[in-house]
Amino acid sequence: MGVCAWGVRRLDLFARAGSGALAHRWFDDGWFGWEGLGGGLTSAPAAASWAERRLDVFARGGSGQLVHKWFDGSSWSGWSHLGGVLTSAPAAASWAERRLDVFARGGSDQLVHKWFDGSSWSGWSHLGGVLTSAPAAASWAERRLDVFARGGSGQLVHKWFDGSSWSGWSHLGGVLTSAPAVTSQGPGRLDVFARGGSGQLVHKWYVNGEWSGWEHLGGTLGSPPTACSWSPGRVDVFAVDRVDRLVHRWFQDGDWSPWEHLDAMP
Template sequence: MRRLSALFGVLAMAAGALLFSASAARAAWSDWTGHGGKVYGTPTVTTWGPGRLDVFAVATDYTLQHRVYENGRWLPWESLGGHLTTSPSAVAWGPGRIDVVAGNVDGGVQRLVYDGVWRPWETIDTGTYRYAPAISSRGPGRLDLFTVGRAGTEDSGLHVKSFANGAWSGWTSLGGDLTSAPAAVSWDAGRIDVFAKGGDNSLHHTWADNGVWGSWESLGGGISQAPGVASWAPGRLDVFARGTDDALYHKAFDNGWHAWEWHAGVLSSGVSAVSWGPNRIDAFVTGNDQAVHQKAWS
């Protein structure tokens, strides 16, 4: 892996500034690492276990590109085809299983599944939405798909449909006044947290505990695009967003919300993040060179 060139050279931070717990104090943020490519929108990342990362991004020909980190090394980018009209979102519900969703040319949602081999692209919903969809998983065989807005309306609220027992549910409206794609994560089978940029440009948050959704809350900040979120254990959340100064910002939940922290960067996209275990976070963005860049906490 190569370090960022002079373009990102000024972005290095004093590492290890987070002191949320004794164990976290022993970890530190890496410098930015560049992964090349020429991409549109926000990359997405998922993991199915320690030491594994799957990164996806939309190439300039609108195909889905994929890069894997495994056994301590990065494999080359590969094309998975398709024609994407939004940034992708990806989740793994277990080893050897990945679901990727994105907008299609008809304004609906398409899905690509890996279960040992890559399956053909399929349309899973034909609605028209304001922003890219997001997908999360509460365990094997469980998916939750989130969109903002509905076709033919002025709706700017969040909507969810779920996959369980081999079938999709209908849509449920969760309200809100949102102006970006959502980001979602589950820290156990009974919990989902969803984030998006609100109409006031702050970070908005809602959650479900055992099927009961809470009210929307603002977590402050001034963000310019869709956030990303990761969780390494029950009760832990790490949210990332592009600020109005195009830098990376981070806000953590660990027995309460911590203050926003600045992590530099020259971003041209939103943020995607994932954790493969305690004290490990990987955040991915598109830089102003149209390449994919990564910052890690470990």
């Protein structure tokens, strides 16, 4: 699944339906049901927003290439094919209006990166690493990108772009049994989630230049989580449980909600 927010109290959630089509539901002071948006997806989708009422959705298509569909505020585009040989679901982030950065695991398990600069798409850039999951990506400032994945021994690994160059890979520990998810509530803040060793949601955060330890948030997850933030102090996390129900937990006003069970997946 993928989720993003283009405004306060707005969530757009995307999933790959059983038929392989893209499915979409949204929260706008209440949940709306699933709508089908077509396509033949072979991975979970990723979503990003660079402006109010703008949505960009990415996935792996039938021949392993990156496919892209967007909402311009009034209607959905068709599917655009952006090439590549992806071996995982993609991740997407935006650090400015009309800017998109897309990441995936490539053919030799390394991180690959493609970006849109407001007028055209780049080629694929290879950023190394040995990934054992799909990546996750977020931005907390203009020209800042943070990318996470599960490394070779199941730990969380992290690579970032500081506006001029890419870091090496940093190892942040943990025992992950899924791809991670990441979101930012604001400048200098990152919240990373994954499924832990017993199927529960685990959480690690970065603030004021320091990483926390791992926090255990319960649940019995049957899928990787996905996460987003619509304002400082608010984080929403979604996953599928072991009986194929969509589950949701959120952080607001300094505390975590209980798990909310929404409905069956499309």
